[in-house]
Amino acid sequence: MHKKIDWNLLSVFMEVYRLNSITKAAEALDTTQPVVSNILRRLTEQLDEPLFTREGRGIRPTAVAVKLASDIQPLMYGISSALDNIKTFDIHKPRLFTVFVTEPILLLLQPLISKDKTLGACNIQFILSPADQDEMLEQISLQKVDLAITVGNVSHHSFNVQPIHKDRMLLTCSRDHERVQGKISLEQYYKEVHVGIKARRSGLHEIDLLAEERLEERKVWVKCDSIISGLALASKTDIICLAPESIAQEYCELFNLQMLELPYKAHPVVHNMICHNRTMKSLAHIWLRDKLKQHLALSGYVAAE
Numbered sequence: 001m002h003k004k005i006d007w008n009l010l011s012v013f014m015e016v017y018r019l020n021s022i023t024k025a026a027e028a029l030d031t032t033q034p035v036v037s038n039i040l041r042r043l044t045e046q047l048d049e050p051l052f053t054r055e056g057r058g059i060r061p062t063a064v065a066v067k068l069a070s071d072i073q074p075l076m077y078g079i080s081s082a083l084d085n086i087k088t089f090d091i092h093k094p095r096l097f098t099v100f101v102t103e104p105i106l107l108l109l110q111p112l113i114s115k116d117k118t119l120g121a122c123n124i125q126f127i128l129s130p131a132d133q134d135e136m137l138e139q140i141s142l143q144k145v146d147l148a149i150t151v152g153n154v155s156h157h158s159f160n161v162q163p164i165h166k167d168r169m170l171l172t173c174s175r176d177h178e179r180v181q182g183k184i185s186l187e188q189y190y191k192e193v194h195v196g197i198k199a200r201r202s203g204l205h206e207i208d209l210l211a212e213e214r215l216e217e218r219k220v221w222v223k224c225d226s227i228i229s230g231l232a233l234a235s236k237t238d239i240i241c242l243a244p245e246s247i248a249q250e251y252c253e254l255f256n257l258q259m260l261e262l263p264y265k266a267h268p269v270v271h272n273m274i275c276h277n278r279t280m281k282s283l284a285h286i287w288l289r290d291k292l293k294q295h296l297a298l299s300g301y302v303a304a305e
Contacts, residue, residue, distance in 0.1 A: 009043040012036060013051065014076055017061055017069045018158060019141060028142050077277055089283035091120030097288050100129035100136055100148035103227055104167060104244045105271060105296075112295040124288070131198070140276050146288060148274040158277055165271040165296050167244040169210060171260040172231060172252060177238050184240075186263040189218075195230035195241040196220040212265040231255050244269055246299065 015025040016036065026036045044051050051065040061069070101109065106126050113124050129150045130136050137154065139145040154161050171189075173180050180188065224230045227243050228251065234241040235255035248259050273292070279285040 006042075006046075009039055009046070010072060011076065012039045013043055013065075014069060014073065016040060016052070016059075017065060019138075020061075021058065024138070024142065089287060091118075091122050091287070094121040095123075095284065097122065097124045097284075098145045099124060099126050099288075099292070100139070100145050100150060101126045102129060102150050102271065104247055104269075105149045105165065107228075107250065108246055108299045109292065109295055112298060116291075116295070119291075124291070137274075140274070143276075146275075146279070146285065149271050149292065150274065151269060151271055153272065154274055160275045160277055160280055162273045162275075163270055164273040164293065166268045167246050167271075168268045169242060169262060169266055170245050170248045171262060172241045172243050172248050172255075172257045173234055173260065174236070174238065175256050175258050177258070179238070180240070180258075180260070182258070182260075184260050184263055189240070189263045190216055191219075192238070192240045193219045193221045195233055195239050196223040197227055197230050197242065198223065198225050210266045210269070212267065215264065231257060 012025065012029065015028055016022055019025050019028065022033055022036050022040070026033045029036065040051060047064070047068075049064040050062050051068070052059040052061055054060075106128065110126055113119070113126075127145070129148055130139075133152060133154070136145075136148055136150070137156065137159065140148060141158070149164060171184060173184075173192075180192065184192075222230075222233060222239060224233070227241075227247055230239075230241040231243060231247070231251055232255060233239055235257055241257075245259075248257070251257070252259055273289065275285065275289070
C-alpha cells in the first residue's frame with residue numbers, strides 16, 4: 001500500500017515539470033532552489049521512482065514523471081480554478097494587469113483604455129511582446145504577465161488560444177509620390193522600393209506568408225522595428241510601406257499618406273488572445289479579458305472568428 005503523498009509535494013513537482021527547470025519553478029513559487037530540490041527528493045523517496053534526470057545543464061522528466069503529470073494535471077487545474085472562483089475581485093481595489101501586445105494592438109487599445117472611466121482602481125499596462133515566443137510563454141507561466149494578444153498560434157496544452165482580432169493589409173505611400181497615385185499595379189509594386197518591418201514585434205507576418213500567390217522578391221531598402229517609423233519614412237520619401245488597415249486609417253492623414261489596395265490577394269493578419277489555462281475561471285482575468293474584447297470591438301475592426 002502506497003504511503004499518503006503530501007499534496008504540496010505534487011504541486012511543486014508540477015511546477016518543475018511545467019517549467020522544466022528547478023530554478024524557474026523556485027522563482028514561480030517564490031522560494032529557493034534548495035527548497036524545491038529537497039521537495040523533489042522527498043517525493044522521489046515516497047514514490048520510490050526517479051522523476052528527473054540530468055541533461056546537460058538542465059533536467060529531463062522520466063517516463064514516470066510524464067505519466068504522473070499527465071494523470072494529476074487535470075486535477076491540479078480543477079483545484080486551482082475552484083480556489084480562484086471563491087476569490088472575490090473588486091475593481092475598486094488597486095490591481096495592475098500586464099498584457100503583452102503587438103504594435104497594432106497597442107495603438108488600438110492604449111487610447112481607449114486611457115479614456116475608460118470604468119476601470120475603478122485597476123490599471124492595464126501594455127508591453128510590446130518579445131520576439132521570442134518561448135520567452136513570452138515563460139513570462140505568462142511565471143505570472144509576470146497576465147496574457148498576450150499577438151500573432152501566431154500556440155500548441156502547448158497549458159495555454160488557451162482564442163482568435164480575437166483580424167485586420168487586412170494595405171499599402172501606404174506619400175500623397176506626393178512621383179509614380180504612384182490612387183492605385184498600384186503588380187508590375188509597379190516590384191519596381192518601387194519598400195520598407196521592411198520586423199515581423200513578430202510589429203504584429204505582422206512576412207508578406208510572403210500572407211500572400212495567396214507566390215511573390216517575387218521586393219526591393220527592401222530600409223528595415224524598421226516599428227510600423228509607425230515605416231509610415232513616417234514613407235511620408236517623406238517615395239518608399240512604399242505595408243500596414244494594417246487599422247493603423248493606416250488612423251495615421252494616413254497625420255503623415256499625409258495615401259492608402260492603396262494590395263495588387264495581389266492576401267490573407268488578413270489574425271491576432272490571438274493567449275492565456276494560461278489556470279486563469280480561465282479567475283474572476284479578475286475574466287474581467288480583464290472581457291474589458292480588452294469590448295475595447296477591440298469598439299475600435300471598429302473585425303473580431304477574428
